[in-house]
Amino acid sequence: MTQLALVIDLNVCVGCHACVTSCKEWNTSGWAGPMTDQRAYDEDPTGTFFNRVQTYEAGVFPHTETYHFPKSCLHCEDPPCVPVCPTGASYKREDNGVVLVDYDKCIGCKYCSWACPYGAREMDEKQRVMKKCTLCIDRITDMTLPESQRKPACVLACPTSARLFGDAHDPNSVVSIAIREEGGYALQPEWGTKPANHYLPRRKTRIQIHEDELVRADNPLKKEQLPSLPEGGETLDDVAW
Ligand code: SF4
Ligand code: SF4
Numbered sequence: 061m062t063q064l065a066l067v068i069d070l071n072v073c074v075g076c077h078a079c080v081t082s083c084k085e086w087n088t089s090g091w092a093g094p095m096t097d098q099r100a101y102d103e104d105p106t107g108t109f110f111n112r113v114q115t116y117e118a119g120v121f122p123h124t125e126t127y128h129f130p131k132s133c134l135h136c137e138d139p140p141c142v143p144v145c146p147t148g149a150s151y152k153r154e155d156n157g158v159v160l161v162d163y164d165k166c167i168g169c170k171y172c173s174w175a176c177p178y179g180a181r182e183m184d185e186k187q188r189v190m191k192k193c194t195l196c197i198d199r200i201t202d203m204t205l206p207e208s209q210r211k212p213a214c215v216l217a218c219p220t221s222a223r224l225f226g227d228a229h230d231p232n233s234v235v236s237i238a239i240r241e242e243g244g245y246a247l248q249p250e251w252g253t254k255p256a257n258h259y260l261p262r263r264k265t266r267i268q269i270h271e272d273e274l275v276r277a278d279n280p281l282k283k284e285q286l287p288s289l290p291e292g293g294e295t296l297d298d299v300a301w
């Protein structure tokens with residue numbers, strides 16, 4: 061069986077939120093929408109998102125690092141959110157493994173959100189139905205689109221190509237190769253949910269900087285139209301502009 065999945069490279073995610081906004085844009089007008097915002101411009105704005113980027117600072121000051129962590133439904137292979145649903149609204153597609161919610165059957169009981177260990181489901185308080193990432197199911201299955209466009213909106217929008225999309229069961233897919241060759245890992249495997257989505261870890265690259273590389277290539281004093289520092293002058297204040 062095909063198992064569609066995202067692989068997110070934490071090494072190159074810059075936390076720009078393009079995936080968040082493109083997700084909202086596509087899905088608000090699509091099959092899954094609208095994803096309502098409540099009090100968008102008030103003090104306590106809330107709303108429904110399929111994809112959020114959480115940013116953390118880790119380490120002990122001043123040796124800290126900033127991590128950007130995009131989070132959405134992981135399309136688990138053994139999703140606890142499905143059997144717990146009393147109406148059959150939550151289901152996993154047999155042809156491609158995407159986990160979805162049938163809004164016509166959802167009664168908003170929230171059992172699925174309690175069952176999901178990843179906090180991936182969000183109640184749409186306006187429509188009173190449960191929502192979550194669909195991997196842009198209406199887009200990836202639209203055969204009228206060229207193949208290059210049959211990808212989730214977030215994957216197409218990401219400026220750093222941090223988001224890969226493909227069949228995790230195909231050993232030759234871009235996602236399987238990345239998981240295999242770059243140490244891809246699943247979140248909280250101890251839960252036994254077998255998340256299809258994986259993350260690529262941050263890699264530490266120690267860069268050797270040589271002394272001559274510390275000279276700024278864009279030093280403005282190198283430009284012909286600018287005066288040089290006077291002989292013996294120590295600061296730019298000495299320069300007669
Ligand atoms: S991440 Fe949560 S909502 Fe998504 S399939 Fe897994 S258990 Fe269900
Ligand atoms: S909130 Fe909707 S999808 Fe979730 S368990 Fe209840 S009926 Fe099923």
Ligand code: SF4
Pocket residue numbers: 072073074075076077078079080113128130217218219220221222223
């Ligand atoms: S669009 Fe890409 S780089 Fe930007 S926050 Fe999302 S995953 Fe990270």
